[in-house]
Amino acid sequence: xxxxxxxxxxxxxxxxxxxxxxxxxxxxxxxxxxxxxxxxxxxxxxxxxxxxxxxxxxxxxxxxxxxxxxxxxxxxxxxxxxxxxxxxxxxxxxxxxxxxxxxx
Numbered sequence: 470x471x472x473x474x475x476x477x478x479x480x481x482x483x484x485x486x487x488x489x490x491x492x493x494x495x496x497x498x499x500x501x502x503x504x505x506x507x508x509x510x511x512x513x514x515x516x517x518x519x520x521x522x523x524x525x526x527x528x529x530x531x532x533x534x535x536x537x538x539x540x541x542x543x544x545x546x547x548x549x550x551x552x553x554x555x556x557x558x559x560x561x562x563x564x565x566x567x568x569x570x571x572x573x
Contacts, residue, residue, distance in 0.1 A: 489511065489520065490508075490509055490511045490555060491506065491507070491509075491552055491558045492509055492554070493505070493526065493558065495515065503525065505519075506522070506523045506526060506544075507523060508520040508552060521543065524538050524540050524544070526538075537565045544562070554569075
């Protein structure tokens with residue numbers, strides 16, 4: 470049986486559960502943090518190469534409703550193939566009203 474790779478990432482589904490984390494990547498200036506929510510190989514650095522950007526988080530944004538912006542369908546896809554969110558991303562998903570998987 471031939472193993473299929475995800476058409477966007479090239480990573481096999483069997484590898485995703487072991488390798489991919491949904492976590493924050495820091496952007497912004499000194500003392501003005503802003504974060505991107507990304508799917509990243511867990512072996513990469515915090516601000517290293519990402520597989521896909523899934524949203525952003527601005528902790529100092531003026532409107533609490535727009536501090537967290539998520540691409541829900543893509544996050545559900547990554548969770549469906551086994552990617553694990555970090556505790557911080559799990560909290561942001563709750564805050565945005567998304568269903569959050571139990572920690573593994």
